[in-house]
Amino acid sequence: MTNSNDGNGGAATASIATGRANMQLGYTPLYLQVRQQLLDKLISGEWLPGAMLPSEQQLSVQMGVSQGTVRKALDALSADRIVVRHQGRGTFVAEHDQRRTLFQFFKIADDKGDRVLPETVYSQLRRAEPSTAESRLLGLRPKAGVWRIVRHRALKGRVMLNEQITLSEDRFPGLDVHVPLPNNIYELYERHFATTVARAAEQLRAVSASAQDADVLGCGETTPILQIDRQAFALNGALVELRRSRCLTEQFHYASDLR
Amino acid sequence: MTNSNDGNGGAATASIATGRANMQLGYTPLYLQVRQQLLDKLISGEWLPGAMLPSEQQLSVQMGVSQGTVRKALDALSADRIVVRHQGRGTFVAEHDQRRTLFQFFKIADDKGDRVLPETVYSQLRRAEPSTAESRLLGLRPKAGVWRIVRHRALKGRVMLNEQITLSEDRFPGLDVHVPLPNNIYELYERHFATTVARAAEQLRAVSASAQDADVLGCGETTPILQIDRQAFALNGALVELRRSRCLTEQFHYASDLR
DNA sequence: TAGTGGTCTAGACCACGCC
DNA sequence: GCGTGGTCTAGACCACTAG
Structure with a gap:
């Protein structure tokens, strides 16, 4: 990601290039690596509860992956109720309201x-x-x-x-x-x-x-x-x-x- | 779907064309219409528990939508544990094992x-x-x-x-x-x-x-x-x-x- | 009107299971 | 080796929110 991938559709290539720990079976998909990177920022407090995250487009440029991959990572975080997404507004860190x-x-x-x-x-x-x-x-x-x-x-x-x-x-x-x-x-x-x-x-x-x-x-x-x-x-x-x-x-x- | 859509990326156009009931807000996405059509077949008994469904490719041709849309529908059914997907094997009707x-x-x-x-x-x-x-x-x-x-x-x-x-x-x-x-x-x-x-x-x-x-x-x-x-x-x-x-x-x- | 997420498509390649 | 689902990319258009 920071060490950008080859730009084509090669998923495993990119994954191996970024070399994340993955005990399960072979490799970790790129979108899960992105998910973990975003989660790390949430854990570190870089984005506080209620804050708006950068847009998919901005994140995809920052992380050197496609918008679709960022979307899949954000959808996974959303399924875990870690972020909340609102069409037309943005993606926000979930709060305990x-x-x-x-x-x-x-x-x-x-x-x-x-x-x-x-x-x-x-x-x-x-x-x-x-x-x-x-x-x-x-x-x-x-x-x-x-x-x-x-x-x-x-x-x-x-x-x-x-x-x-x-x-x-x-x-x-x-x-x-x-x-x-x-x-x-x-x-x-x-x-x-x-x-x-x-x-x-x-x-x-x-x-x-x-x-x-x-x-x-x-x-x-x-x-x-x-x-x-x-x-x-x-x-x-x-x-x-x-x-x-x-x-x-x-x-x-x-x-x-x-x- | 059976009355095929226009073939381009127009989602709402296709949705309105197929005209499904949708009380919520405006329209029903194509992938949810596909999900419902697949669910209807499961309810009718066309595919019995344990049976393998047609592949994404086959379904996308049959229903006149892209493979990605079929995938989204199947993923939704999978999230509800109505079907079970296995990489390399296929998609199966969930059983009460x-x-x-x-x-x-x-x-x-x-x-x-x-x-x-x-x-x-x-x-x-x-x-x-x-x-x-x-x-x-x-x-x-x-x-x-x-x-x-x-x-x-x-x-x-x-x-x-x-x-x-x-x-x-x-x-x-x-x-x-x-x-x-x-x-x-x-x-x-x-x-x-x-x-x-x-x-x-x-x-x-x-x-x-x-x-x-x-x-x-x-x-x-x-x-x-x-x-x-x-x-x-x-x-x-x-x-x-x-x-x-x-x-x-x-x-x-x-x-x-x-x- | 601009910007966001949501949908849809198309095509490539990878991982996996089975023969 | 072939067919399956899984991932990744790219680009278009739609729906919604807000200024």
Whole structure:
């Protein structure tokens, strides 16, 4: 790319010329190399969330590939919700606005199937020692601390979620300055800690309400509770947040699409 | 397409010429029209599951569009897992083999995060009268009957799932002939009832084990149980299966990827 | 009206699977 | 060696947004 290719349609030639690591099978297509270069710029902070990227034409000249190849790279980033493209406007770095949080990262819906925006009714932040599991998962240095956030969140005016979040103190230095934390916490990560949550994995289990759950959620002890464990990953693939949500599911449910 | 377009790069011209319904905004791109035409053939049964489709080149000639446009249509079908493409081999109608069932339609995993294939240890089929809700959802004619399947399913040798499936008797005539039902029931729908399950929606709640759950799953009554309601949809979008699974989540969990 | 992404076409070459 | 899908290029035109 920077060492420009031969100008004809030779894909493998160009790929080998640029010589990118590719363990899978033989070679890495040019558009994936372009995708990675663009992703690297996003990771480095060269383009901040909300910023407009150069046009396909400009990028194709800068990177020495055809516009079609840049388009394929941008389409791949768009499919991963890393950028957002608007015909007639341009390509933008994806932001954690309310809509994205609601549709990509919040799966609780009411009986009609509509996603409901949760409201934070209680929030607490404190510094703590990580468990060995947390330390390992978050990749903490020895003796590094963590932040623990506890939030109680309401849906349609009723407290439904008892949530605990664990973050590396190193990655989120001075987090306590931002108390009271905003409802949309991924936007906070993004704006003040250069951390964009790109994807997450969740594990769901049915458990009994603890005494604390019963108190927070106003239910009986041993009431069935949906426990949702989440690991959230940054653009570079690093695990940046651990979360456990305990949720009443009498009026709401967790919605999952299989496709 | 059949009424061929003008042969140049005029996209909108070709689209308007073929005049497909498109409520959204203005027009439907040619590749989506091609996608729909291919989907129609799949729905009609012209190409059966597992069959190889004509090559891109052949399709482009048949439909009077460029190979690139056919490719875009096939890529869209591939993204929806309706066809499967293999470099060097061809494009095939997707089948409900064990791998697809496991990865697309079965979200239970063990503590390491590995999907586990369930084993059916008990299966019962009977004809029944639908509830009004079932009748409405499945679009049944008045007085039409349903099949009810009850299955107990084991993971790693332990009964973990108590499952009830409801099907339209009209769509699955003579289903009782196939008793004992195979473990992979979507393959049965596909092979004998011309019904391909293309996608599904699930709603998850935490509930208490009923007396029957306790008996089947070997747990105490009021044990927390993960209840999974599923609606499965055919290629043409019709709702074809209702399912309720009640699941122990002490050794296993429901895995959900947010991306 | 200018600039952006979106579509469509045409043709070349590459990687892969199979015979 | 042949046929398949996958990549890459080049260039045209269309749809949409904004000044």
